[in-house]
Amino acid sequence: MNHALKERIIAQSKQLGIDKIGFTDASSFEHLKDSLEEQKAAGHTTGFEHPVIEERLYPEKIFDQPQSIISIALAYPTKIKEKPDIVRGERRGSFARASWGVDYHNVLRDRMNKLMAFIKEIAEDEAALTFKPMVDTGELIDVAVAQRAGLGFIGKNGLLITEEFGSYVYLGEIITNIPFEPDTPIENQCGTCTKCIDACPTGALLGDGRMNAQLCLSYQTQTRGMMPEAFRPKIRTVIYGCDICQQVCPFNKGKDAHFHAEMEPDPEVVTPLLKPLLTISNKEFKHKFGYLAGSWRGKKPIQRNAIIALGNARQKSALPDLLKVIEEDPRPDIRATAVWSVGEIVGSKGNPELEAFFNTLLTTTEAPEIIDEINKVIKKLH
Template sequence: MSQTLKEKIKLAAKEIGIDKIGFTTAEPFDHLKESLEEQQAAGHSTGFEHRVLEERLYPEKIFDRPKSIISIALAYPSKLNNPFPQDKENRRGSFARASWGIDYHDILRDRMNKLIDFIKEEASTATFKPMVDTGELIDVATAERAGLGFIGRNGLLITKEFGSYVYLGEIITDLEFESDERVPFGCGDCMRCITACPPSALLGDGRINGRVCLSYQTQTKGYMEEKYRRQITHVIYGCDICQLVCPYNQGIDSHIHPEMEPTPEEVQPALKPLLTISNKDFKEQFGHMAGSWRGKKPLQRNAIIALANYRDQTALPQLIEVMEEDPRPMIRGTAAWAIGQIQRYKNEALIECVADQLAKETDPETVEEMTKALETLRTKRLPRSMR
C-alpha cells in the first residue's frame, strides 16, 4: 500500500481527534505466549482478559487475511481543575483517572469508526476490525509494536508526549502498511513504580500479578480481603499509584478531549450518600463512566472501606443503618467491619447492636466478618474519663 495513503490516514487521525497513531504488521504476537501461560499458571490473571489465548496472540484467528494493525492513543487528564477541598463532615472518595469523563470505550470506538469511514473512502474494498481493551488483542503489546511508546515496568504503555495517561485502541485491516519504528525500553534502572505499589503487584518486567493489583481489588464483587482494605485508602475505583510515581508522568496533564473532562461531583463523590444511593440515581450520576461497569455494589463496598480508612465518626449512624437494613450480606458485613475500625472507645450499646445483628446472620462470610468486628469492639478501651 502506498505511503501516500498512510500519510493521509495520519492527517485524518489528527482532524478526527486521535492524539497518536502507529502502524504495524498483523504478524503473530507468539513471543508473548510463554509469558501469558506462565501468568495463567501462577494465578496472576484476573479473569477480565479475553479467555481464548490463541486469539490474543494470532490476529488471523479473529480476522480473515489480516495484513496490518493500526494502533491509536488518546490522552486523558491527570488533574482536576476544581477539586473539592477536604471536609471532615463530608468525606469524599475518588475514581482513578482512567474512569474520568465518558467511558473511554465509547470515545475510542467513536474515533476508530470515524477513522475507518475515512479509510473506506480511500480504499473502498478494505475490511476492518476495531477493538478496545475488551477485544482479543493485547492493547499495550500492539501499541508498542506500532511505535506509540514502550511498555514500562508497570505494564502500561508510556508515550513521550503523554506519559502513560493514554487510552489505547487498535484496528486490524487487510490493507498493508509499512510498520513504524519501535520505541526502545526507557525505564532503565528506575523501580519507583515497583517499590510504590502497596500490594507488590508489579513483577518488575512489565508483568503484573493482576489478582493483587488494587485496581482489580476495587472491581471484585465479593468481600475484599482485609489486607487490601487499608491499601485502597479512599479510592473507590481503580488505582493510579504506579502512574503517579512514574517520572514520565511528572507535569503531564492533557485536557484535549471535552468528553474526558471530569467533574468533581462525579470523580470525588461524597461517600455517605453513596451507601444508600438508588439504582436510578447511581445510573444518572455514574452510568456514563467506565468505573460503573461492575455496578454499584463494589463501589458501595469500597465507599464503606474508605469511610473506615478515614475513621469517619460522622458515618457511624449510617453504617449501623446499613448493617441492620441492607439486603446484601456482603454490604452488611463490610459495614460491621467499618464500625469496628471507626469506633474509638468501648461502647456497650454498640457492641450489643452488632451482636444482635450477628445473631440474625446466616451467610458464613458475613458471620465471620461480624464476629471479627465484635471482637474488635470488645477489645477497645473505655475513655479515660470512665476508667
C-alpha cells in the same frame, strides 16, 4: 505499500481527535505466548481478559487475511480544573483518572469509526477493504500492539508510556487488510528505575512489565463480594481503580492533557461524597455514574468500596448510616463490610452499646461473613 495513503491517514487522524497513531504489520505476537500461559497457570490473571490465548496472539485467528494493525492513543487529563465543594465533616471518595469523563471505550470507538470512514472515503477499491476495531475488551493485547507500532514503550508497570503524554493514554487498534509500511517499535526506557514497583502497595508488579493482577488494587476495586481484608486499608478512599504506579513514574511528571471535552471530569462525580453512596438507588447510580468506565461492574462494588473508604477515613459521622446498612441492607457482603468499617471507625475503645448491638445481631444472622466480621470487631472492642 500505500505510503501516500498512510500519510493522509496520519494527517487526518489529528483532525479527528487522535493524539498518536502508529502502524505495524499483522504478524503474530507469539513471543508473548509463554508469558501469558505462565501468568494464567500462576493464577495472576483476573478473568476479565479475553479467554482464548491463541486469539490474543495470532491476528489471523480473528480476522480474514490481516495485513496491518493501526494503533491509536488518546491522552486523558490527570488534574481536575475545578475542585468539588467542601462539605464540612464529610469525606469524598475518588475514581482513578482512567475513569474520568465519558467511558473511554465509547470515545475510542468514536475516533476509530471516524478514521475507518475516512479511509474508505479516500482509498481505492473501497468494497474490498475490511476492518476490525477493538479496545482493551478485544482479543489483542493493546500495549503490545501499540509498542510494536511505535507509540511508546511498555514500562515495568505494564503500561504503555509515550514520550508526549506518559502513560496517561487510552489505546485502541484496528486490524485491516490494507498493507502499510510498519513503524519502528520502541524499546523499554525504564533502565534501573523501580519507582512503580517500590510504590505498589500490594507488591503486584513483578518487575518485568507483568503483574499479579489478583493483587492489583485496581482489580480489587472491581470485584464483587467481600474484598479480602488485607486490601481494604490499602485502597484508602479510592472507590474505583488505582493510579499509584502512574503517579510515581518519572515519565509522567507534569503530564496533564486536556484535549477532549468528553474526558473532562465532573468533580462531583469523580470525587463523590461517600455517605450518599450507601443508599443510592440503581436509577440514581445510573443517572449520575452510568457514563463512567468505572460504572461497568454496577452499583454494588462502588457501594462496598465507599463503605471501606468511610472506615479508612475514620468518619465518625457515618456511624449511624453504617449501622443502618448493617440492620437493613439485604446483601450479606455489604452488611459484613459495614461491620468492618464500623470497627475501623470505633477502634479498640470499649463501647458497651455497640458490643450489645453486635451480640444481638449474632443471634439473628446466619450469614458467615457477617458473623466473622462481628466476632473480629467484638474482639477488637475488648
